[in-house]
Amino acid sequence: MEENNYEFTFTKYQLIKENGKKLDKYIEVPKTLNYKPVLLKNPIV
Structure with a gap:
């Protein structure tokens, strides 16, 4: 992650x-995620 x-x-x-x-x-x-879409729906649940 750091790299x-x-x-x-x-x-x-x-x-x-x-x-x-x-x-x-x-x-x-x-594959990728941005801040604004997470505000509408959290795919990490």
Whole structure:
């Protein structure tokens, strides 16, 4: 992050049940993100 001067990073993630079983569902995220669109909808949730 420091080398590329990124303020923060995040990545897609897989949903799991409370018992730890992985679901076949991934939450995708955009490759880049700007401040104003995050004010309207937060894709990091």
